[in-house]
Amino acid sequence: MAVSPSGLGAQTARPTKGNGPAARGPLPQPQQTEKDRMNAWTVGLAGGLLEGAPIRLAAEMARVVDDGANLHLIPIVTRGATENLNSLLYLRGVDTAIINSDALEEYKIQVPGIRSHITYLLNLFPSELHIFVRPEITNLQDLAGKIVNFNTQGTAAAYSGPLIFSRLGIQVEQTFIPHQVALEQLRKGETAAVVFITSKPVDAFVRGRWDAGFKFLPVNYDSRFEDYYLPATLEANEYPNLIKQGERVSTIAVPTALVSFNWTPQSNRYQRVARLVDYLFSRIDRLQAPGFDQKWKSINLAATVPGLTRFQPAQEWLDRKARSAQAPP
Incomplete structure (x- = not known):
């Protein structure tokens, strides 16, 4: 409808007259100009x-x-x-x-x-959810109460990430710093996870060198996500250094x-x-x-x-x- x-x-706001002189009648309509x-x-x-x-x-x-x-x-x-x-x-x-x-x-x-x-x-295009975690994190529930970075405010991850975690029922300590900084903190153990929401593949995971155990966590598509999201996967050919051949990681995508x-x-x-x-x-x-x-x-x-x-x-x-x-x- x-x-x-x-x-x-603003989609309907009309210019106000303010404190200027009152109009004295309809203005003449000029011929259509190039403007x-x-x-x-x-x-x-x-x-x-x-x-x-x-x-x-x-x-x-x-x-x-x-x-x-x-x-x-x-x-x-x-x-x-x-x-x-x-x-x-x-x-x-x-x-x-x-x-x-x-x-x-x-x-x-x-x-x-x-x-x-x-x-x-x-x-x-779809923007796939990437939840990238340290070796000691084995599932989504392990992130409860831990530091998770969602990139800077104004990005897709900063908005959709906390919303998705809320639907998952997982409360984390949220940070909103540039991912380049957060990835270094992840290596040092100062952050438990970083959340990217962007089109795959992500350069940081393709070109970056990561020790054994760093990985993507799966997120299963179910009724909690049917209103806005789509099912998606992260594939081995997209992230050969992080996903074994023949395996895939289930996730969701934000259209x-x-x-x-x-x-x-x-x-x-x-x-x-x-x-x-x-x-x-x-x-x-x-x-x-x-x-x-x-x-x-x-x-x-x-x-x-x-x-x-x-x-x-x-x-x-x-x-x-x-x-x-x-x-x-």
């Missing part, structure tokens, strides 16, 4: 931290869909992927955002029915998705996002060419996002594509 953004802050035309088809995309993968993907999307005044996608640097949903709901000029699916959890109270306010365009506010179909902002979908989906092969992030090669336009409904023009595009594929030559 499309919702009018009437109750969500008007450009703004009519400009889409703001909240992308996250400058050093993160989401803003890099946002910048690549902007390169591929650019069509002058017909479509201009503007990536926006924010405080992090976990803040992008907040920007989408409340920040002027933000039409779309790259979020982790479980970011919706934080808004259940302050925005009742949050899932009806947000719709997804594309499931971009990273391109989403939009659920604008009403008659609104200009709905039409802007619909045009973005058409350009992006039609040009996805360009993003899969050399020179772009490798994640694009595994993109499945039809992949779903747990807990969210697909943006209607995106579904219509997929339906048209399916019909054309089935049509006789």
